[in-house]
Amino acid sequence: MDILQIKYFYYIVKLGSFSEAAAELNISQSSLSKRISSLENELNVMLFDRTTRRVNLTDAGKIFLSFSEKILFEYEDIQNKLKDFSIPAKGKLKISTIPVMSQYNITSLISGFKEIYPGINIFINETEYKSILYSLYDSEYSLAFLRTNYIDMDKFDIIPISTDKLSVCIPKNHPFASKKSIDINEIKNEKLILLDQNSGIYDIVVSACKSACFEPNILYTNTRIETIIGLIAAGEGISLLMDKVVRFFNNPDIYILPLSKPINSTIALVKLKKQKLSSNEKLFWNYVSEVFSKKNV
Structure with missing residues (x-):
């Protein structure tokens, strides 16, 4: 017991x-x-x-x-x-994350942890979700922030920290700009500019289009959201991006439309169930768990 x-x-x-x-x-x-x-x-x-x-x-x-x-x-x-x-914690802590730390307040979470444990040096690896999954399975990292859409819930423990939804991003002068929402079928003839194939968003978008019985017309992909937003503003095409992420950049030359049937995504701190955590990793896991259990009270 x-x-x-x-x-x-x-x-x-x-x-x-x-x-x-x-x-x-x-x-x-x-x-x-x-x-x-x-x-x-x-x-x-x-x-x-x-x-x-x-x-x-x-x-x-x-x-x-x-x-x-x-x-x-x-x-x-x-x-x-x-x-x-208690003996002050020290040493290092490695965490991998998809590149959305500011948009989902992960930076504030890490800052709060550092205030409690100033002796722990935190090393952050920002990369795309496929690389993160490989690093978790290879035990290169034990903890990671990533979207849970395509992880095996039977293999992972998770602490949800934020939920977001997919939105359609268009130039301000686009014909869709008069709409309040849009069905995903309406974009099947549009030129899409997407985050690249290593990002979880690419798979979410392609899967959503195929579920609606059409192949997305992908003009090209890019690794940087800022570049995609700039291309949309210039009238080169449209995109599907996570709502909180694109709103973070606050570009006045694009219009953000919700989907009439929402497609959601959860950001979570995750670890493999079989993975044994170091003492500092346990401290961080327990800290995040405590923060979000209080928020849900």
Whole structure:
């Protein structure tokens, strides 16, 4: 038995369902169920009545709940009392990220961590999502900020930090500028300027077009959003980009249209489930988890 298992048990009872507890704890429901089953096997009792749709405690579960509340209270109390005696963290921390740190306030997140742990030197590798995935699987990096659209959720733990949506970006004098929203089918004859194939956005756009039964008319691709925005403003074509990202550049010569059927994307801090984190990586993971659990209260 460990403190995490007790915490998981407590959250299931508190929130009334395995699925809500898994979402709150940023783990998969299957992982949560396995940890609870392991706890029940160790205690040799059933804690939950699984014959009902709602979460109901067995008699043994009710007894264990009273102990779990005391244990979690004491654990938090111990942590608070020992905080002033903790050894300052030092060393290095490597994080990989797609190049949208400012647009999604990742810079502020890292700055907040540095204020708490000034002795940790943080090295940031900004690159595209395909390169990040390779580096995670090769254990070159353990932590990364990236879009979750195409990662295997059974293999990764994630902490969602921001949700964004795909928008259509056009020159201000484009015929679409009079619209309030646009269906993706309406762009099938338009010349598209997209982020390159190593970016997650390229795959999201191409997949969306194919789902709408047409091949996108890609004029060319580029690695830099600023260049794409400049080309759109010059009337060279249109693009599909993430709304928060393109609005960050605040270019007055382009018009941003929402899709009538939204296509969303989540930015998250991710790690492979099997990956063991260093002490500094654990500090950062726990820090981000705590920041966003407070925001969701």
